Amino acid sequence: MIALFLRQHRSWLLLLVVMQLLTNMLLFVDEGIHRVSLTYFNAVWLFVVLIFCAVRLSIDKRKMHTYEQLKNNYYETIEENYKEQLQMLLAEKRQQHLQLLEKHDELLAWVHEMKAPLTAMQLLHDKISEPQLQERMQHEWLRLHLLLDQQLHATRLVNIEQDNRMERVKLREVVVKEVQQLRSWFFEKQIELDLDNLEEEVISDAKWLGFIVRQLLTNALKYSDCGQQIRIYTTLHDGCITLHVEDRGVGIAAEDLPRVFRKSYTGTLGREKSAATGMGLYLVKQVADALHLHVSITSEVANGTTVHVQFTNEDTYMKTFSK
Structure with a gap:
């Protein structure tokens, strides 16, 4: 002062x-x-x-x-002027917030509207008798479904603090549910799946945790070649449970690793050759931060990638959320 x-x-x-x-x-x-x-x-x-x-x-x-036309002294006039500008900025901020909420609601409505033709496509798919065409249509349907699901969760992310329920979650149930949704992709690429030591329970939100697993599995499938393996397992260290999703795909270049969680960052090597949007890992990081999870990646080019999701120790979790 x-x-x-x-x-x-x-x-x-x-x-x-x-x-x-x-x-x-x-x-x-x-x-x-x-x-x-x-x-x-x-x-x-x-x-x-x-x-x-x-x-x-x-x-x-x-x-x-x-201020020469005003009667107040110099400092009082400046203060009043700043207050007026502040009020104008606050009003503009409120207006922008309302517009953002309107666009948010419109986008949510659009995503839900898109589910109707997807459901119709699924019904048509079941009526196709030719196996090859049926398989191809199932693959394209799954791509559309995953893109819409990603957009839906990206839109809901701004309200994640109000849209979650922390409870004890069985990791195996979450992982198996997401694998079942992607089973046609596993069959198409003949990917071997190894689930090991998933009997642990963690405190998290089942829906958002499922979204994280779904994004990690989608990436693992996208960047794995036919006939390779994806392994999902947990480890326990210092009372903290860590979920690992490991693939044997193209890997990530060392210079890209510090930036993979950035929005719209697609990276180099084989990743930019795919239909990458750069949103998957970004959303994973945002959701993980909101759920107090720590996400990290280890990778080596041509030898695969492993994503590690570390859950908060239960005692630390209770201390954090009891404040």
Whole structure:
């Protein structure tokens, strides 16, 4: 506070210092100063003050021009002006927030509307007798379903704090449910799935945790070649459970690893050759942060990628959410 005051009034403080130094100089230099009248001192001081005021006026002239028609003093007028600007900015912010909510609701409505033709496509798919065509249609239906699901969760992400229910969740049930949704993709690419040590229970939101697993499985399938393996398992370290999703696909270049969680970042090597949007891992990171999970990636080009999802220790979780 003191430093701010000194900076605000430094020019006037400098004037006082200069006047004090000038007085001392006159007393020291002029031996006959005791015979000089007070008019001499007053004239010198007035001259210095007038020069100072002229300099300050030239500096502040542009700033004061806006307020010269107002009756308040300079500082009160600036304060009122700032308050008016603040009110305008707050009103604009509220308007933008309302517009954002409207677009949010419109997007949610659009996603739900798109589910109707997807359901119709699924019914038509069941009536197709040719296996090859049926398989191809199932694959395209799954792609549309996953893209819409990703958009739906991306839209709901802004309200994740109100749209979650933390409870004990069995990891195997969550993983198996997501694998079943993607089984046609597993069959198409003949991917071997290894589920190991998934009997652990964690405190999380089952729906959002399922979304994380779905995104990680989608990436693993997308960047794995036919006949390869995907392994899902857990480890326990210092009381913290970590879920690992491991594939043997193209891998991620070392220079890309620090940036894979950035929005719309698709990376190099084989990843930019696919229909990558750069949204999957970004959404995983956003959801994980909201659920107090730690997500990390280890990868080696041509040797595959492993994503690690570490759950909060139960004691730490209870301390955090009891505050």
